[in-house]
Amino acid sequence: MRGKHIPMRTCVGCGVISPKKTLLRLVLTTENGLKFDPTGKFPGRGFYICPKVACLEKAIKNKNWVKKFNILLSPDLISALREAIEKEEGKVGQG
């Protein structure tokens, strides 16, 4: 497969650009609520975050993207993300 394009996305926490498949996807719903999309296939405006607790904390504190897109970061979303991230970090820890 020549010239294979790897889709890259920016983390809303640290701002680093990484391959899309290494990031967790969030999708903006019609109510401006953000939903965690583990499948990466939910239709809508997508946001991406590294599977790191540090990035989640940065994303929560970083009001720029939240204001720009008029996003509501619900406690439910934050806990769902934290759970997913901890699972990812656990995998990495096991090598």
Ligand SMILES: [Zn+2]
């Ligand atoms: Zn990040």
